[in-house]
Each structure stands twice: as C-alpha cells, then as structure tokens.
Amino acid sequence: MFEIAIMLLPVAAASGWYVASKHYHSKEKSSSSEHDGYFKGLNFLLNEQPDKAISVFIDLLEVDDETIEVHLALGTLFRQRGEVEKAIRLHQNLIARPQINQQARSNALNELGLDYMRAGLLDRAENIFLELEKDTVFRVHAVKQLLSIFQQEKEWQQAIDYTFKLEMMGAGKQPVLLSQLHCELALLHKKQGDDVAVRNDLKKALRIDSSCVRANVISAELAVEKSDYKHALKLIMAISKQDKRFIPVYLNLILTCFDQIGKPKAKFNFLADLQAGNDSTIVMSRFIDVLVEQKSSKEAATFLHKRLLENPNQGYLRLYAKIGDENGDTESSFLRNIIQNFEEKPISFECKNCGFSSVELNWYCPSCKQWGTTKPVVV
Numbered sequence: 268m269f270e271i272a273i274m275l276l277p278v279a280a281a282s283g284w285y286v287a288s289k290h291y292h293s294k295e296k297s298s299s300s301e302h303d304g305y306f307k308g309l310n311f312l313l314n315e316q317p318d319k320a321i322s323v324f325i326d327l328l329e330v331d332d333e334t335i336e337v338h339l340a341l342g343t344l345f346r347q348r349g350e351v352e353k354a355i356r357l358h359q360n361l362i363a364r365p366q367i368n369q370q371a372r373s374n375a376l377n378e379l380g381l382d383y384m385r386a387g388l389l390d391r392a393e394n395i396f397l398e399l400e401k402d403t404v405f406r407v408h409a410v411k412q413l414l415s416i417f418q419q420e421k422e423w424q425q426a427i428d429y430t431f432k433l434e435m436m437g438a439g440k441q442p443v444l445l446s447q448l449h450c451e452l453a454l455l456h457k458k459q460g461d462d463v464a465v466r467n468d469l470k471k472a473l474r475i476d477s478s479c480v481r482a483n484v485i486s487a488e489l490a491v492e493k494s495d496y497k498h499a500l501k502l503i504m505a506i507s508k509q510d511k512r513f514i515p516v517y518l519n520l521i522l523t524c525f526d527q528i529g530k531p532k533a534k535f536n537f538l539a540d541l542q543a544g545n546d547s548t549i550v551m552s553r554f555i556d557v558l559v560e561q562k563s564s565k566e567a568a569t570f571l572h573k574r575l576l577e578n579p580n581q582g583y584l585r586l587y588a589k590i591g592d593e594n595g596d597t598e599s600s601f602l603r604n605i606i607q608n609f610e611e612k613p614i615s616f617e618c619k620n621c622g623f624s625s626v627e628l629n630w631y632c633p634s635c636k637q638w639g640t641t642k643p644v645v646v
Contacts, residue, residue, distance in 0.1 A: 335361065335371045342378050351386045358382060373402050380412060389416050407436050415636075423452040446476035447630055447638040453485060465489065478509045479639075481630055484517060491520070500524035512643045515547045516614055516628065522553060535561055548582025549614060555586050564590050615644045 338361055345354035358379040362372060376395055383392035393416050399409040410433050417426040427448045430441055453468035472482040483505050490499035503521055506513050514521070525534035538554040551574070558567040571587045617624045618641045623634035629641050 335367055339374055339378055346382055346385055351382055354382045377405055389420055392416055423448050442476040443639040446472040446479040450481045480506045480509050480513050496524045496527035515549050516643050518553055552586055616641045617644050
C-alpha cells in the first residue's frame with residue numbers, strides 16, 4: 268500500500284499544478300470545488316486510500332495535451348496493480364477524445380495494446396500493434412510486441428517473419444530464437460503430415476543455428492518412427508558435439524538404436540567412454556546394466572567398488588547395493604535392501620537466464636520467456 272501511495276505522488280503533484288495553472292491563467296479565482304477536490308485527493312492519499320485518491324484525481328484532471336501524460340501514468344499504474352479493466356477503460360477514453368493530438372493518441376494506443384496483452388486479449392492487441400507498426404516512432408516496439416503475440420498464439424510462420432523483420436531493423440541476429448521457431452513449425456507440419464516441410468524446417472533450424480540440439484532430436488525421433496535406427500543413431504549422436512549435457516537426457520533413445528541395429532559391442536564402448544567423462548548416475552546406471560549383461564555381476568560390483576572409493580555418492584551406493592553380494596550376513600542384507608529403496612533422482616533442468624528449474628525440459632522457459640536457455644543439471 269505504501270508503494271502505491273509513493274507512485275501516486277507525481278499524480279497528486281500534477282493535479283496540484285493543474286489546479287494552480289488554471290488559477291494563474293484565469294482572471295477569476297479558481298473554483299473552490301477544484302481546490303476542495305485536490306485536497307480531498309491528498310487526504311485519501313495520506314490516509315492510504317489510493318483507490319479513492321485515483322478516482323478524485325481522474326475527475327479533477329481534464330483530458331488535454333497538458334494532462335495526457337498524467338492520465339497515461341494512471342493507466343500504467345492500474346495495469347501494474349493488475350486492475351487491467353480500469354486501465355483499458357481509461358486508455359479507451361483517451362483515444363476517444365477528439366482534442367488530443369496524434370502523438371498522444373499513439374501513446375494511448377500503445378498503452379491500450381499492452382493492457383490487452385496483460386488481459387490475454389491477444390487478437391485485440393494484435394490489431395493495435397499492427398496499426399502502430401505504421402508509426403515510425405512505435406515501429407520497432409510494435410514489431411517486438413507482435414513477435415511476442417505470434418509466439419503466444421503459436422503462429423510460428425508469422426513469428427519467424429517478424430523475427431527477420433526485427434533483425435532488418437537493426438535489433439541484431441537471433442539464431443537461437445529463429446532455430447527454435449523453425450523446430451516448432453516442423454512439429455506443426457508433422458501433425459499436418461507434411462514430411463517435406465518438416466525436413467525443410469529442421470534443415471533451416473540447423474543452418475541458422477548449428478548448435479540447435481532440438482533439431483537433431485526431432486529428426487532422430489522421426490527416423491525412429493520410420494524404423495530407420497541407423498540414421499536415427501547418427502542424428503542423435505551429433506548432439507554430443509553440440510552440447511554433451513543433453514546426452515544423458517536422450518540416453519535411452521541412443522541405447523535403443525544400438526540394440527535395434529545389433530551393435531552390442533559399440534553400445535558397451537559408447538557407455539564406457541561416456542561414464543569415464545561424466546558424473547551422471549543415470550549414465551553410470553545404464554553402463555552397469557550393460558556391464559552385468561555383457562560381462563558379469565562380479566565385474567560390475569568390482570568396478571562400482573572402485574568408483575565409490577574415488578567418488579562416494581548416494582547414486583553409486585544405490586547401484587552397488589543393487590548388484591552386491593546377496594549371500595552376506597543379515598545386517599549386510601538389511602542395509603542393502605534399505606539402500607536399494609533410495610529413489611533414482613530424475614534429470615532436472617535449469618534456465619541459465621533466470622534460474623527457473625523443472626524436471627521437464629522446456630525449450631521455452633515459462634519464467635523469463637526465452638528460448639533455448641534451459642539446460643540439464645548433472646544428476
């Protein structure tokens with residue numbers, strides 16, 4: 268409440284200036300009702316009643332070129348407080364006034380567009396910013412807002428077009444955004460059954476951003492759907508050169524491809540090399556499974572015993588208990604059974620831009636609204 272009162276001080280000052288200005292420029296004494304209204308608004312403000320203070324100041328200020336900024340500030344305050352309906356009514360009222368100039372009208376239109384976006388009325392916001400795009404003062408801002416709107420509406424081709432438009436305006440290259448938008452468009456074309464468009468979209472994604480892990484993952488998954496496991500393996504293995512942190516995320520897909528093409532030795536060597544340079548317990552778990560399968564439980568236990576001494580952690584301990592000697596004494600069996608019940612921690616993800624964490628991979632961070640900033644956290 269105190270913060271709102273502080274924000275209203277400039278409005279109160281403007282109202283006071285407005286009343287004084289009318290008195291100064293008029294030969295007659297300013298009406299007592301104006302003075303009374305001003306002090307009434309101040310009284311509400313001092314008594315921490317900002318809603319009533321706002322109403323008084325709005326009634327007190329006529330809409331003209333001198334007070335338009337104050338009305339716009341009030342509308343912004345409404346929107347920031349979550350009172351979007353009030354902000355919309357105020358800005359609509361400003362636009363309807365014939366006495367305001369074109370610049371003031373454009374300012375009010377911009378604020379109304381932001382109100383509509385805050386309220387989730389994206390179609391109305393889109394129409395406003397399409398109009399403001401023609402205004403040289405608001406063109407770049409309008410294009411940015413339209414880009415945001417098209418992403419929220421999942422209009423991926425329009426989002427791509429407006430990203431290019433923004434680049435042409437000197438906003439700089441945005442390869443990560445563009446590659447992710449092409450991935451989204453590829454998934455849309457996949458639903459529509461347009462395989463040619465899907466391939467073209469994914470090629471564009473990689474051409475724009477060669478480090479786009481997602482494009483290779485989608486391509487690999489499409490190859491698996493067509494039972495082309497050899498090609499799928501080639502595609503998914505390419506992410507090791509793009510970002511090694513994603514290998515554990517798609518490890519099961521990689522191992523499935525090895526199994527389907529009948530390459531058990533290649534599978535073993537891949538996992539052996541991977542675990543040697545990776546602290547992930549998920550990677551270690553898959554390697555131990557293959558070590559037991561292709562070698563023996565005893566060799567797997569010996570290997571884990573050594574790794575536990577080098578790097579003691581709960582994940583490795585759980586794996587060791589899982590394949591340990593079942594013929595031990597009662598106490599050892601009891602401890603082994605308890606340790607086996609430790610849950611395997613899932614892979615978690617964290618946005619490197621804002622720190623948002625999740626157990627699901629979000630290519631688009633729901634917190635900071637950025638693409639491609641979420642990375643796996645080693646587990």
